[in-house]
Amino acid sequence: MGAVGEQPGVVVDLEKRHWHEECGVFGVWGCENASQLTYYALYALQHRGQESAGIATVEDGRLHHHRGLGLVAEVFGPEDLERLRGRAAVGHVRYSTTGANKLANAQPMVFDLHQGHLALAHNGNLVNAGLLRRRLEEQGSIFQSTNDTEVVAHLIARRPGGMVEAVTDSLQTVQGAYAFVFLTGDCLIAARDPQGLRPMALGRLGEGWVVASETCAFDTIGAVFVRDIEPGELLVIDDGGVRSARFAPRAKKALCTFEYIYFARPDSDIDGRNVHVVRKALGKRLALEAPAEADVVIGVPDSSISAAIGYAEATGIPYEIGLIKNKYIGRTFIQPSQALRERGVQLKLNAVRKVVEGKRVVMVDDSIVRGTTSRRIVQLLREAGAREVHVRISSPPVRFPCYYGIDTSAREELMAARLTVAEMREAIGADSLAFLSEEGMLEALGAGPEAAFGGHEFCNACFHGRYPTRLYEDLGKNVMETVGERGGRP
Amino acid sequence: MGAVGEQPGVVVDLEKRHWHEECGVFGVWGCENASQLTYYALYALQHRGQESAGIATVEDGRLHHHRGLGLVAEVFGPEDLERLRGRAAVGHVRYSTTGANKLANAQPMVFDLHQGHLALAHNGNLVNAGLLRRRLEEQGSIFQSTNDTEVVAHLIARRPGGMVEAVTDSLQTVQGAYAFVFLTGDCLIAARDPQGLRPMALGRLGEGWVVASETCAFDTIGAVFVRDIEPGELLVIDDGGVRSARFAPRAKKALCTFEYIYFARPDSDIDGRNVHVVRKALGKRLALEAPAEADVVIGVPDSSISAAIGYAEATGIPYEIGLIKNKYIGRTFIQPSQALRERGVQLKLNAVRKVVEGKRVVMVDDSIVRGTTSRRIVQLLREAGAREVHVRISSPPVRFPCYYGIDTSAREELMAARLTVAEMREAIGADSLAFLSEEGMLEALGAGPEAAFGGHEFCNACFHGRYPTRLYEDLGKNVMETVGERGGRP
Amino acid sequence: MGAVGEQPGVVVDLEKRHWHEECGVFGVWGCENASQLTYYALYALQHRGQESAGIATVEDGRLHHHRGLGLVAEVFGPEDLERLRGRAAVGHVRYSTTGANKLANAQPMVFDLHQGHLALAHNGNLVNAGLLRRRLEEQGSIFQSTNDTEVVAHLIARRPGGMVEAVTDSLQTVQGAYAFVFLTGDCLIAARDPQGLRPMALGRLGEGWVVASETCAFDTIGAVFVRDIEPGELLVIDDGGVRSARFAPRAKKALCTFEYIYFARPDSDIDGRNVHVVRKALGKRLALEAPAEADVVIGVPDSSISAAIGYAEATGIPYEIGLIKNKYIGRTFIQPSQALRERGVQLKLNAVRKVVEGKRVVMVDDSIVRGTTSRRIVQLLREAGAREVHVRISSPPVRFPCYYGIDTSAREELMAARLTVAEMREAIGADSLAFLSEEGMLEALGAGPEAAFGGHEFCNACFHGRYPTRLYEDLGKNVMETVGERGGRP
């Protein structure tokens, strides 16, 4: 949800959130005030999860930890950070992809294993977690949460030998999208899934080391970016430095495209690309593919502002602020009743009448999921006097569910899975509607033909239905029905 | 703090806040769910005060009220709104200009007078409050807060006769900048100060009426703007409709210019002008007065984005997102220690390296108060690789304190009161620095020669030191020292 | 509410509470850690009020204060006591006699007057408070609470001259039962009402001085009892020592008898008598007046245990523990539904079956107000197998309302005002019922003929209807109806 001068706010677009979601992880080894550094790093990653936050530190081989529901600033008080002593830490902000939003599911999770203490933070979704859990429970393991992260801990607990070996072994058993950070009494371990679906980077802070889901966390604490962690790579960081190992063979990368389109902060660089720059390029390419006769270009805040600026720059139509978003809605905000909504109470967005009145408006948005939000915004602009509303989407139509970060996997909820673009235009009430082509998107991303790009690729399964990993039967029936038509399934 | 697609965030620019500050008031008469409507209206006005919030309603002549420290969403739960029954309400969000930030100072304040129950919400600062309070205390009045609002209640309490007459009389005694909303068992009373320093507008909602500091509150609840309240005008709203009266003679308007420059939401219209449109005009005019040889134009989020877009449009230099602001800092956020700050922890703003690296950057900001923030941002941009940084300010230099919404009135804290523009440029480390001229500002505001503009004027005392009201001795010694040089003092 | 080894618990007998109630006050001057000392003193006085607690201290002429709803231990944290710096303090625990149980009514109340800062704690009830408040409001005073204590502050505020003079003057205007402690920047002022209806004592603590509603507070903090404060006496305590003055002529004492019968802690001494010793004497006297053929004597915990021991000692019948009281019910305890109560859920008291089964039981209680509690306990004992239940009350029948500490003044709620003793026995289901005679009570109290006792007397108005002060019309209509039959009204 990058923005013009903005990171995603407390008010997330729930429509998109429910369709595709991630968390934020951070780890540090070998720095004084590790808990404070982690606090500020999590604050920089807050847009990746506002439901819970947690930090675990290690001091003389013992773990301290604290976690709670809410924003980073709500969960931690000065006395908590004070208590979290030590020179190494792992932190997590969470949006629940799986598991209910309750404290037991907050991360990092902390375990006492026969190998020693272990704190564990995870960004991702394991597609075979249900299967593994059932098997472990039959063997007598007791789970304390509904979080798929815990499966990994139980796999480790049942392995003999040392912690690093047990972690490496266990990662070969789980499948899906993930970035893990493990903290033990002796070392920090960071691992990225074999396809590289989820991002994670390594940085240097003084004599110590840091890892994070996004580089904006490095900037916030004054750390220097070193490199992205490779797909299937496991880093073991201790006082001796960083050791790299592979737990999966080198494969084509398949980073989730939506990190660029919608999710990451505009000031972050992921796998070599800056998010804002990519978004602006998507907007420019969209202008070439789908120009419009119009007076002003506006973006839907926050994540579509960069694309709107790109669209305006490529077309020469002035860029304007036509929609204002209120960021103050927090967890405890009271939603208006149906009666009040019908009488006109509208909280999140407000159209700037003086900007759109009597104008032909290009409204740039990053994606359409269910389509209800788009219809509402078009209506808002018309009520504020817009003469025409031309909707331009800076990504292709989303026609397939995501199995790597899902709340709802029902394909029928995706507007583009049910309707043609013409029907969608009709449904949202726009004067025209156009999506960026998949080719255009890849070109803007610089992916081009694979050879030209050093093997770099993306997971675009939600656009075309070809998934980069095996999918498991236990994802539920409504998934299974969808699966039949997927070409990419092994 | 208007913004590109943004209203001011929880993270306010404390440097500016401490220099000049306002509150938000709202009132409604004759509508079902008055407390809910007020809740959503206050939420729209949240940028005007994040320290406390409160609502009072009237039901069968009895007042219910609830207030607390924090954001609207923190202060009210569903059961609070439920308990606040009635078809009329008054609400307030507060930033403390005078009086400590404690619950006793939160508004609306509620009083039992011999005339009946009274709830009172106030946006502004009374310059003779101290004088009046001392006199009232000597006569036996007991104050329960350090809030200057309470002075008005005591004045009313000591008047014989009915409530409306007592209110009218009392307003003739107080001086300063204010927008008052009074709620009694029988009516809602709204009053704007004789100079119109503070804004307030009237709206219609179904069969009922609303008043608010900014029109964005009307949009949020589906109300329709009717007109701005006149300086020195008092509206009495009851089931019979709206009656207008004057408690002060018709005078030249002197609306605070900073409502446009920095404070109001970009989607609000004040006294006939849209805030975003004004800001963009200020940016365009600034481009004419102070162009720059540069590669990109960036704005300091949130309030300077509109001006930056205007500057870019007028110069043809591309507008970019070069600074990202983190909005999640709340009341309870733990500030980094000096040691951590020195080691590079920087929370509020992050520069986008890929945007500014190797570039000549125009950085547009709305104002400079102490100058410390400006210096920090310039440094941030240089560290991110900017080749040149040209600072452009979309208002004139602030050289005089404000007595109508002050926390600190010490003139020596104002950078422009101490230094020349050349010295300021040196101090903030910019390659060049320019301010908008006062004439340019007035022209962009459309003020022009008075005749051409129907008598419309502004309070620009902070730029030139000529104050629109009498100032009182009890403002404190450091004020008095400043007063000597003021020309406008009666 | 004295007890065998027990002070009154969190679980107060609400039947008695609602009929007659008091608060606890404490003051200290000239001692280090004044807030801590007050905290422990209030803890010793906790039985006098569990609804709210508060402390104000003075440091360099400035007041600090903190108050809240709940028990002393709930209201204050270590950081609160830390913040309450100074060598003088005043504290209060409250049971609401008048004014709703809300924070605004918690004490000490703190005021800024033209004479200076003032903190005020009050145990009692002013019978002309309503009249005075109406008059003050008509003159423009604004009240912030519904507490009659605030009337005194407004009277003081309207007096010219210094604080001590204004306090002395104001006390001549109010009427009723009271013990006041005032804390100013310069001194501590303690005053007891002209009839001495409410107790207050003076103690010495190192170089400093303390005042308290009961002497158990002195024992708890290691202070030494000096003397009781006289009716109509005002003590001004500052660094120069204690000065005594009279604001009312010397009159016959009229201490409320219920301090001994029910309210005070058994280890406190009031006006020269120990509470436990008096209660035991009442029980012995009751044994002489109303013996019973029985196997065991039991007391209703907590306040009737001393009287039961006395009754057992005088009759030779063994004293036993036949009723157990659960003390853990706090403010937030969830009361059982009617359905659960009917199915046998009984929380407060439990009969010890092995003690009462097959026995003739004497059940000693201190008083009967509405009679519902007595009926319930008799039934409880019968269900546990008691063969006979003989109820003995260690005070005379309560037939008249109390105007000095009332929640309900309706005479018809008093069982003894409606029924004869025979009818009462029938109503509560006892085999026999007897009350202590008024003469017996006075004799046990050592009051005897006035001359023989140095003029010492008691307020027994609730037994005979002759009140020691004027009563005012504004006590409400149902009071007025009762008033007609009172002989003692001037």
Add this chain to the structure above:
Amino acid sequence: MGAVGEQPGVVVDLEKRHWHEECGVFGVWGCENASQLTYYALYALQHRGQESAGIATVEDGRLHHHRGLGLVAEVFGPEDLERLRGRAAVGHVRYSTTGANKLANAQPMVFDLHQGHLALAHNGNLVNAGLLRRRLEEQGSIFQSTNDTEVVAHLIARRPGGMVEAVTDSLQTVQGAYAFVFLTGDCLIAARDPQGLRPMALGRLGEGWVVASETCAFDTIGAVFVRDIEPGELLVIDDGGVRSARFAPRAKKALCTFEYIYFARPDSDIDGRNVHVVRKALGKRLALEAPAEADVVIGVPDSSISAAIGYAEATGIPYEIGLIKNKYIGRTFIQPSQALRERGVQLKLNAVRKVVEGKRVVMVDDSIVRGTTSRRIVQLLREAGAREVHVRISSPPVRFPCYYGIDTSAREELMAARLTVAEMREAIGADSLAFLSEEGMLEALGAGPEAAFGGHEFCNACFHGRYPTRLYEDLGKNVMETVGERGGRP
């Protein structure tokens, strides 16, 4: 801690608590409002644990649960009980014998096993818990608490087959003192340890069944006592009724004597004896063994009041209330600093001067552990003017640690393990000191020669060092040193 009309207060005697401690458990099957009934039952058992409370219910095979730190009334709100739907429940109040006082250790603990959902509440201490835990961890089990209760859940989880069989099997593996209540989707299971060290009783409530640590819980909710659960007995309660099974051979009972001496509520009956009646008998027997020349008999509240009454009755010396205990200290109470304590601040007990001044006092207490409390009370009585203080203890000297409910197992902390009675008298400053003999205690308990009593016996290991179960090496080193001298060890 039985008392004259009193159950143990919030203020527990920490000296005794730390030496020997228990919890309270309750279960109900087949009753409407099961959560409410459990709430009130736990309230009756509150004296058995004030650190945490919890309830789990079952509805349609699914568990709901809620637990927290603090008193029952603090942990549960009406909405919690509302949410805890179902006709079966298990509840727990806890004093930490093992495991830190943190939420993770609060009970009932809830687990998802392959056999189904399981809630588990435990009163007791497993002597081989550490050993079993280490073995389970090595096999890959992950513990979420430091509570020994969790060991049982892991044992069950690793057993194949149904829940009841797995529970029965698992109980044959654990050793120590325990009363377990298990709640599953199908039934309630209650089990008492093979020695019957911990009490548990069965009751009937309408059509449903209840089990509880003490019968006072039955009285509170209107249930009828059926019988005590046998040592080594397991009850399975479901809609078909109650089935009894044995998981251990019939053995001699060894109920902990301290249940009678100190811990249980006076109105409870345990294994056929009423607690108050036993305590009074102990006092009478003590009077025969160790009479005193004295003027008054007083008891140390709360648990020694019954014994004091018995002592007084047997000697003819009047029983008096000589010590008052303040019950209001809660979890958050601020302890006085050392400086304040030295200056005389004493919170828990106050002597009644008028009762003890100039008198020869017999002070009856139930036991002496470290002796510090006894010394303090003797001093208190002397400062209040007691001429002589004769201490009489209603149990034998405690000379050996308890392994079934320990916080501290260091034998050197036990005063009677280090000193003779004469030295103890000297140490506590009494004029005389006497303990009840072991024979006298058994006689008062009605134990007599085993044949005469149907095989009923007690665990008196703390008096003589002969323990009824095997003790394990992993109890820690300081235990091991003590073990050498124990005769009873296998």
